[in-house]
Amino acid sequence: MKFSSLPASLEAALAERGYAAPTPVQAEVMQPDAIGRDLIVSAQTGSGKTIAFGLAMAREILGDDEKIGFTESPLALIIAPTRELALQVSRELEWLYAKAGARIATCVGGMNPQQERKVLRSGATIVVGTPGRLRDHLERGALDLSGLRVAVLDEADEMLDMGFREELEEILDATPEGRRTLLFSATMPRPIEALAQRYQRDALRIATISEGRGHGDIDYQAVTVSPPEVENAVVNLLRYHEAETAILFCATREKVRHLHATLQERGFGVVALSGEHSQSERNQALQALRDRRARVCVATDVAARGIDLPTLSLVIHVEIPRDAETLQHRSGRTGRAGKKGTAVLIVPFSRRKRVESMLRHAKIPANWTDAPDRAAIKERDRARLLEKLLQPVEADAGDAELAEQLLAQRTPAQIAAMLVQAHRASLPEPEDLIANTPDARRDAQNERHRPGFEDTVWFRMALGRRQNADPRWVLPLICRRGHVTRNEIGAIRIGPDETYFQIPRQIANRFAAAADRSARDGSDDEPVAIEVSESGPREAARDNRRQHRGRDNADTPRVKAKPAFKTFDKAKGNKNGKPGKPFKGAHKHKRP
Template structure:
């Protein structure tokens, strides 16, 4: 049997759970070489680390006996960086040690500390908690560390990143020196090695996967977009993949709220996870994701740390992670336990090089591609609809209703109505600003309908804070066109050039002439031949007179031109 070396009650529990064979990290921690030793383990996120250290400390908790002693002072302490991860670990250890009658208590921030104090006073075998709350219970005398036989640091690198180093050291200094110390981390930076050197004795180093193998189950894709189009890009990526579960990462709580409002307005069933939520609110959000009442979770890095959601097929980085480790931890929410996942990195045009460096540092091979267009999304919707019809079970009542409909309308009309109803139930895809710089590795290709285009110029450039976000509405209003009728936009220091299909050029000129009075000093005229690539260099330095206000240049074109009343 693959788990024959484990205590019989633990082996039975894990077999009944459906495990037929241990994962690589689980197999590594139950070898004869690892028994009784301190462990320094780095393994892929989602590889079963929680069960792994549960198996590793089973013999230590039993101490050579067949049964656990009566619950009293805890025998094992598990420290995790976040509330969600700590509660998840508690659930895993409860079923793993259920046949041994183990009591597993949790001590996490955001929960009623008096309830935790009462649970500790009743006695327990294992305590799982976050550093701050565990330190609080130790200072109050609620948690007695004198009987600890094992201490586990889960996601140790994240705890150091969050500033818990002093708390961890204070906790470890209070534990018995003869304890086992099991340190688990997805990455192994230098601070982790220093912590291990101080608190571990003759630790066995276990690394079950290489950097390249750690990304094998995740399909990485990267997309460069205009800064104003990031939210629209998120909408289109979600619509194109239609994942059963998706997680979108933002850098701040405010951005989480803003993106959540956008997605909810578009018709997505979304929940949020950020540090400002109470534990009850976070639990409700996670439960909504688990029972499929919500399909999208917008979260900050810290709030989503260690969360394991079944069926999470898609991760979107709406804002670039701050370092390669954060990229790995975010992406590791999908592609877990041998299942495939997709990770999409959305980068503003001006930060593409930074995104490429970030991917290289994380040893990730990503495919750069365009954001899915509305046409591509609708085509994918049609494919999914056809695939879903193959598995639909049709009853007699359905056939009777279909026969009545066929008497009233043709089969083609009924099918078309069905498709229309299906599309209306889905969020509409977004149109993106088509002002992307041409990728270096490809030649510039004209958009359909712009093979023969006329170039125009407007007397607003980079020095006047020209931006497609307000230039497009201005051009459409002045020229009586839609944004689909505006082609490439190239912004220079003192002017901006754009193209209009030759078939609409005359109409555009006439409309611009008639609306000149509403232009507020904005001049639009034909530009002749196609301009050179847009100048993306820095503005030349200009000395300011003493006392001059710093900031964007003031003038009539600092923002969208105002209509005259």
């Protein structure tokens, strides 16, 4: 099928960009039964959906004319979840409607709102923006939607996942009743169905992806590792694939910072994207990837939404996605526009069952394997290096003269060896990984202690997450109170209202005596009591669950639970039972 029945200006724009035939989703929205109707389109990222809704709304924007005159209010509104996706949509629509004379206004966070309002007042034909910024302009009276003919929700499921339901409803409620609503979403959860029922009429459903949520152009791999080996596995995966561009997904900003620093130290060209980066920093990072100055991007889920990098061929899930939809959206950054891609999940031994369940739910077949070791990487390096060095080159007179001088002083074999070494020197070294054996898996699952911690005693203190307990200051506090070093403290478990930690049995009595003395010496205004725990954190957690189950039963009288430990200092709560202020001692030792 070819592009047909389109205004001449759009056909010319598509021809200039090399579009010979429409993608499946583009072909579907141009079918006769789709013209003029509300649409619910299920299409994967990278399928050409931006051009698809650009073509679908052509009749509403152009009518029977080839040129667009001045409009007092926008004719089309496109809402996208992120700044990057909104900017990408604007760039696509600009060239598509350039010959028709359309004016595009982009309204996103991080940009100058006054400049955006000026563009809106100048007669924008199409407005593209993020929900928060669009609602702000709407409430300030800068965005007039009274003449709107078509509204497009791009990646609607993502916007709902990000908590933009209220903004979307306020914006759509301000649009005319007779406008078209085009809803594009990779998945169709219940909230999307509810949104469609409220704001669409007799919508036509278009599905261009199979029932399974995985992408056919993506090779899914699941790599099992020991929990401490996750970062080493990342290094080896990057070295094994040597992708032109790769993106690594983490769950938190802290993890992004840490992994970004780790990879920089190892010699990778890497950039970071997270919510703590400004729009300018995000633009610079993306430009570095497009210019090939960087090949690896470490990002959080929200920061990476809407990123479109044509050379992206590898996605690594450093931390397991929270659900099947997140897995799909992360992986969908690659395997776009018919290109092949690879998505790798790094799975600690203890999380394998959860990942297997997620993959079954997503109907994604994955190849379970081990992380590539040094030998596999070296073998790939040899093949890639040989291919690269055997490629024909054009040498100018200066290069030829230098080559003659080298041949006069070294043998061809020596020159070849020097060339190989020079190429290898630019590659980060692979890591040595623990072999994926039954013993290694058993050790990881049993949380094998380091030497000297085979026999330990659990201690407990009344500080937890609700009192802002953090390992960065809890560890120095334990050292100071018990007169021990960091190397003499084992595992630390921080719960909601208490923290447990291990001390080797041979020094446990000495530690307990020192902790008791330091509590009485007056160095702290409110000393935190530290004492031996006979049960440890697991037994305490089990008792806590039993108490909560008893309280949830309406037929069970509420009996005050007998404390498992003797009374000691604790944070005071308010009358509503909410946690009170942290310990003064906690504040004192928060930054050792």
